[in-house]
Amino acid sequence: MMSLFFILITAPFFVGIILKVKAKFAARKLPSILQPFYDVARLFKKGAIYSTTTSFIFKIAPLVYFVSVLMAALFIPIGSLKGFLSFNADFVYFAYLLAFGKFMMIIAAMDTGSSFEGMGANREALYSMLIEPAFFILIASLALFTDNNSFYGLFLNLHISTNLSYILGLAAIYVLMYIAMIENSRSPIDDAKTHLELTMVHEVMVLDNSGFDLALIHIATWIKFSIYGTLISNFIIQNEWPLALQIGSFFFVQMAFAGVVGLLESFRARNKLEKNPQWIIMLSAIAIVLFLTTLIITQKIILY
Amino acid sequence: MILFLLKAVLILSLGLFFVPKNRKYFFTFSLHLALVVISSFLIFNTFNQVASLKFPFLSLLNNTIYIEIDKLSAFFMLVINFTCLTGIIYAKAYLEPYYKSKSSLEFALHYFSFLWLHIAMLFVVMFRDALAFLIVWEIMALTAFLLVIFENEKKETIKIGIQYLIQMHIAVVFIMIGFIWAYSQTGADFSFDGLSVYFESHNPLPLFLIFFIGFGIKAGFIPLHSWLPHAHPAAPTHVSAVMSGVIIKMGIYGILRVLTYIHHDLFNIGLFILISALVNGLIGVSLAIVQHDIKKLLAYHSIENIGIIGIGIGLGVIGLAINIPALTVLGFAGGILHILNHSLFKSLLFYTAGAVYTQTHTRNIEELGGLIKKMPKTALFFLIGALAICGLPPFNGFISEFLIYSGMFKALLSGNLQTDILLFFAISGLAIIGGLAIFCFTKVFSIVFLGTPRSDKVTHAKEASTSMILAYALIAITILLIGLLPVLFINPLIDIVSIFTKDTQAIQQAIPTLNSISISSGLFIVLIALFWLVRYWQQKRQNIRKDATWACAYTGANPAIHQYTATSYADNFVQISNQITNVKKEFKNFEEAEIFPKERTFQTHSSDKIEDYLIKTPTTFILNFLQKIGVFQTGKIQHYLLYAFAFIMMIFILTLLNLI
């Protein structure tokens, strides 16, 4: 239960920190870190407009998306704190739960009958399909490395001590970071600042949502970032440390993660849209290299 | 007593031809119900006792044919009964528009074939004797053929029906060869049990392959699948649902039954099944994405799901070979549960698609759209079917895929290098198949039901009739039941899997996990309801309006033309997979000198490469060749007499020269 609490606390600050870092590097005036918080609070006070083309799917989709992300957060441990739910092979449930949320968002976007949103829905469907194997292969390598089958057990037994496991940790953090950026449709897949049909993936799917629904969608994005940040921080937090040190380093890693995302967004251009599928497959290829490394570490491949 | 009732049902079915037209449906329905009740009694008995049920059925010429039902057969009987029952409930409303145009005899034949299909399938899983098995298998194929050609005023349908019949007969030939080979090598019983004697002393792989080809044509394994995408659209909907839900599974039943007799040298067999199944899954779903005919799309999805079942079974066999009981048990359990799951959600999808077809008279999804406003209940049930087929929690597809994943992850930890590389391919394959299924079903659901209508075929659509909705509801309740409370179904599964291996500890360990899944899914639904209430409370005090779609304030376009179409949605994916989907674009370019261009057309067309190479090219070649020879068939008696005289002359001369 505690881990859920911490994940939810760090969630609202994520987007704020990213925007602040980007503004700093672009030599612009810095918005307050709590700005997204104020935006969402404002949305909670507003009414909503529903399109006449849409049906009950459009009304129910943001709820399902939000609840799926919230439930996914229930599985993630922080160091030695267990998640609210934990069972064997729960990462499969995690991945498919997030996929359910995406499914509902995609059909809600197609529900409006607009070509813009259809475009976003189409791209989102393709990219999330391409990133699935990367996540599964990464988790399979970690499961193989720690000889354990659930998120909690995996991270409890993750001891990064030998040289080779450092590489494993670094590469896994690299892949997880990019998976987080793809899932939230930030660069280099998508440019969240511009509303050009050339580049939009996620932003364009939510054009017709307003009021409470839009607020829920924003909060879901924050929580998703927070979830991946927690997964990354689990690599750095060692389970032998005292609890206070674990929590402290957790906050530190979350802030660092947000900062690095901001840095990457400022300095890296967006991919040409046609090149996105091959770039995403490259992440799966790196995950496969990770898998092979794990096979070497666990002595299944014997090299002299 | 049971036997007597069974035989009575068989004989009463002949009475179908003599009942007046308006009573035919009621008569069929009651016979079906009787059959379900009788076989449920048998199923219940089988699951309650440890040994299998065995009693004599028929005695002909001093040979007794026994009915032998073990847990595997009982499971299949359950699947058959459920789908056939919902099929006949659905058929009432579906066949109503045909009431005037078809004669009494045609209806009688149709209902008779449906009943006998049900009976034949039940007997297929009950007989072990090879000759009896082949006879009822043949009856199954023939009745399916008669059902497929129901709409026989269209020439295409008859052609497709005959193609189906030919392929089924090729399958029967292979199965017969398998049995005869085993009999000739060992001289044991000419039945399934006789196979075990063969397998003990010879290498199992070649004979298994022969059986695999025979049963695989029925199941729809690639490259033997070419009848599937044609037969399903041509047949009436309740027949497609039964075909996709059950008849294909008879092929899987055959493969499983043969596997129960093989106890050594299993690794190659398991590897072969796994690789075929992965290919099936990937190619099936890729081809499904580019189809525009809704039933053809669902047919390709059946191929994909047969792939998922095959992955479960293949992993189970590999687990037996390398002695990892967790993999065996969970793999088989996942595969077998997926058989039930697939028949449920596939029949639901076919029924809803059939309702759409009845109302709009078109199967082309590019002409539909916005149907959710006219047929909300149908849309809701289609959505449930779509979510289930993508394997999303809390529906039933997730449970079977989860069992397979659990098995794979457990085996990953304890296997050696070869196993790990194999499991790596299987895990990434299953993940990709799941992602592609989501891609496909978001496309189908959105294009058919959401958005605005793309043509005027949608304007007269009305909601489906009550009997159809009853059929949907029955299936949807079962889907939700399996998805939310999987532990209810685990104990029968454990019994079935113990036919293959005795160490079922892994599933016992999985029961707490499945309980956690139920709790999580329940929590999921509760939270959705909670936030819905919160939103209701918040929106009550606010101003909620309805207006046109905003979409970045682009209001100048006609929404019917400027929405996403099915081709555009799939185009993204086609760019990376054109080798498999083979989409060709046909259009004429504008020339430079053409200052006032004339009208142009643009067509996209996808074809099945495997079918082209295996079936179309050879048959076109043979037909062309035969056409050239057909010159000799002039139709004039004078020429034929000439041929006869020429032949006699030739024989005479050759004898003179001592050549023959």
Next chain:
Amino acid sequence: MTYLFIILYAITLIYFALSERTKKFVWLLAIQGLILFGVVFFSLNKIDIFDFIFILLETIVVKTLVVPWFLNKVRKHNQLKREHEPYVPVFYSIIVVVIILIISFMLSNYLNDSQMHTQYFTIAFTSIIFGGYFIMIHKNLFSNVVGYLIIENGIFLLSLAVGSIMPIMVNLAILLDVFMGVLILGLFINRVGDTFKSVKTEHLSKLKD
């Protein structure tokens, strides 16, 4: 520590499959040179100090600085920008690279030979096969030489694999190969480019007789 460099080398091969710009090819070659420097620094410890310094210098100077500088010069002179449309789409090339990697790992696992350092053999094998594949799919003369240099890197690693002592002879031979390759490239591109006005390999087939 050498495992780190091996994994990094495998990742550079994946990036080779992913990228399409000639500038990136040159950068990746320089990074590979750096990785090879690291490999040599951490693993060769049984030869004399002279040979050791020679090999270190060779990797750092030749592979990381001289050759990429020369290639850059050629690239700028002919204004080569990006590779137009390789024969096999990039999406499939990445899958091919991964399959080659998996095959070479499994191969070196089965070759349970304690005489050979299979850690280097794996990546050397991948490099050689991938270099050949690279030449096959690209249409540009420049990419031909880049592929050739990838093969040379692979042979360098192979010589590390078959002995922990690297004889000077093998090393000199490799250096010679590299020089010849780059020299021919320079000649080719400058002369051929001026004559044909392009560097596509299809034009080269006109030279056959």
